[in-house]
Structures are given as C-alpha cells and as structure tokens.
Amino acid sequence: xxxxxxxxxxxxxxxxxxxxxxxxxxxxxxxxxxxxxxxxxxxxxxxxxxxxxxxxxxxxxxxxxxxxxxxxxxxxxxxxxxxxxxxxxxxxxxxxxxxxxxxxxxxxxxxxxxxxxxxxxxxxxxxxxxxxxxxxxxxxxxxxxxxxxxxxxxxxxxxxxxxxxxxxxxxxxxxxxxxxxxxxxxxxxxxxxxxxxxxxxxxxxxxxxxxxxxxxxxxxxxxxxxxxxxxxx
Numbered sequence: 001x002x003x004x005x006x007x008x009x010x011x012x013x014x015x016x017x018x019x020x021x022x023x024x025x026x027x028x029x030x031x032x033x034x035x036x037x038x039x040x041x042x043x044x045x046x047x048x049x050x051x052x053x054x055x056x057x058x059x060x061x062x063x064x065x066x067x068x069x070x071x072x073x074x075x076x077x078x079x080x081x082x083x084x085x086x087x088x089x090x091x092x093x094x095x096x097x098x099x100x101x102x103x104x105x106x107x108x109x110x111x112x113x114x115x116x117x118x119x120x121x122x123x124x125x126x127x128x129x130x131x132x133x134x135x136x137x138x139x140x141x142x143x144x145x146x147x148x149x150x151x152x153x154x155x156x157x158x159x160x161x162x163x164x165x166x167x168x169x170x171x172x173x174x175x176x177x178x179x180x181x182x183x184x185x186x187x188x189x190x191x192x193x194x195x196x197x198x199x200x201x202x203x204x205x206x207x208x209x210x211x212x213x214x215x216x217x218x219x220x221x222x223x224x225x226x227x228x229x230x231x232x233x
Contacts, residue, residue, distance in 0.1 A: 003101040005122075006093070007045040008069075009035055010085050011061065011108050012076035013054020017213050022052075022108045023060050026217065027224040030060050034111035040065050041115035044122055046100065051089055052076075069093075083192055090184055103187060105180040109211040111220055113178035113203070121179040121201040131197040133181040136173035137208035143172040173200060176208035 011032050015021040023030040032050070039048050050061040051069040053076040058068050069092065075085050086105060093100070104122075106113070117135065125133045144161040147154045156162035161169060179201060180193050190196065209220045 004046045004099065005044060005102040005104060006098075006100040007039050007048040007104045007106060008086060008089055009039065009048070009050045009061075009106050009108055010082065011050055011052045011054075011057050012071075013052060013057050014076050018211070018217065020056070021211065023057055024217065026111060027221050027228070031111055031211065032057065032061060032108040035106050035108045035113070036061060036063065036066060038113055038115045038118060039106055042118040043115075044118055045104070047098070049089065051085060083187075086182075086187065086193070087191065090187070101184055103182050103184050105182075105193070107177040107180075107210070110176065110178035110209070111211070112207040112209050112223060114207065117201070117203060117207065118179055121181060124199060124201050125181050128199050130199040131183045131186040132193060132195050133179070133199050133201055134175050134194065135177070135179040135203050135208075136200040137176045137203050137205055139172045139174055140205075142166060142169045144169050173202070176203060177210045178203060178208065 009032065011022040013020065013022070018024060022032050026034070036048070036050070039045060047067060048065060049067045049069045050057070051071045052058055052061070053071050053073050062068060069089055071085060071088065074080060075088055082105065086103060090103065104118070106118070113135070121133055121135060144158045144164070146157050148157050182193055186195055187193070206223060209216055209223065211217050211220055
C-alpha cells in the first residue's frame with residue numbers, strides 16, 4: 001500500500017454548549033490530547049495536522065509530530081461544515097506541494113477512541129476497497145422506533161416498521177465521530193464524507209462517547225477513570 005495518508009484533527013476554539021470544548025480538562029488533561037495521542041500511537045499517518053483558528057488550541061496541540069493548519073475564521077463558525085474544513089485543508093496542502101491520497105478525520109470530541117480503533121478502521125477500509133468509512137455504534141433503540149411531532153401529535157416516522165418487534169428489525173447505527181476516512185479524489189468529487197461506497201467500522205458504546213454537552217463530558221470522565229483504575233490493578 002503506497003497511498004500517502006494525512007490525518008486531520010479539526011479543533012476550533014469557538015464552541016457553543018461548552019466554551020473552549022476542544023481543550024477543556026478531561027480527567028487531568030486537555031480533551032484534544034486524547035485524540036492526538038491516539039493518532040500518533042496508531043503509526044498510520046504520513047502527517048498529522050490540527051486545524052484551528054484559536055491560539056490556545058494551537059499552543060496546546062503544538063507537540064512533537066503534530067503540525068498546525070491555521071484555518072480561516074469563517075471556517076470556525078456556522079454555517080461552515082466539516083466538509084468545508086476538510087476540503088479547505090486539502091487544497092491548502094496542495095498549494096504548498098503536499099500531496100496525499102487518503103484523508104482521515106479524527107474529531108477531538110471522541111476521546112475514548114483508541115489507536116487500535118484507528119488501525120482496525122483502516123484495515124476494514126483497505127479490505128473493502130471502499131471510498132469512504134465512518135465509525136459507528138449500534139443504536140440501543142432502533143431508528144425505526146422513532147417518532148415525530150405533527151400538529152402537536154406524535155406519529156411514527158417509519159409507520160410500516162414501528163410496531164414490529166426489535167428482533168424483526170434490521171440493526172441501525174449512528175455516526176459516532178471517532179474515525180472518518182476518505183479517498184481524497186472522491187471527497188473532492190462528492191464533497192461529502194458520507195459519499196457512495198461508504199462502510200461502517202463498528203465500535204462499542206463505551207468507546208463511542210461524542211462530547212457535545214456537560215453530561216457527555218461527565219460520562220467520559222467516569223469511563224476514563226474506570227479504565228485507568230483497571231490499568232493500575
């Protein structure tokens with residue numbers, strides 16, 4: 001396998017629900033460092049970049065083997081998407097003469113993802129010869145059991161499947177944000193991380209916490225402390 005692989009860790013300074021979320025303390029160290037350490041430990045990448053507009057995020061991330069991509073302020077606020085950030089990053093690298101075939105995005109809000117998750121996700125990506133991969137976790141309540149509100153009344157979204165037993169329904173998954181892999185040529189064409197020829201790398205719930213609010217942060221803190229305690233035994 002001769003493809004050059006670049007890792008992008010997008011970490012804006014601006015965040016709504018948790019101020020400075022990407023560098024908030026989690027079990028004794030800044031949140032982003034969990035992702036940086038997993039990326040380095042995986043040994044999968046020709047280069048690892050943190051993309052940010054924030055000087056404090058840059059300072060914390062500027063460690064050995066990590067490069068910084070200074071993104072424009074407009075790409076750190078709505079309505080900018082993760083695809084906008086990824087494509088801007090790729091085009092900036094190409095202007096500097098850096099050429100890669102595969103992009104891997106690791107969101108810093110997934111601190112429980114391990115280096116083995118990264119390696120195993122790549123193994124699946126290459127085995128299936130897919131163009132895109134996202135990490136997923138199975139939904140405890142299948143999406144086919146969900147409801148929506150219409151004129152103040154709750155109605156099933158999937159009327160034909162809602163009343164079936166769980167055992168009769170296909171499994172459904174959510175994107176957990178831990179690992180996203182794309183062939184750069186296809187990312188440019190399709191301009192999405194969820195394009196055609198998409199496969200899912202399945203992860204357990206305990207490694208799929210995606211920190212969006214303080215409850216998620218508290219849960220991640222508990223899980224990390226439990227993991228550390230087991231290491232010490």
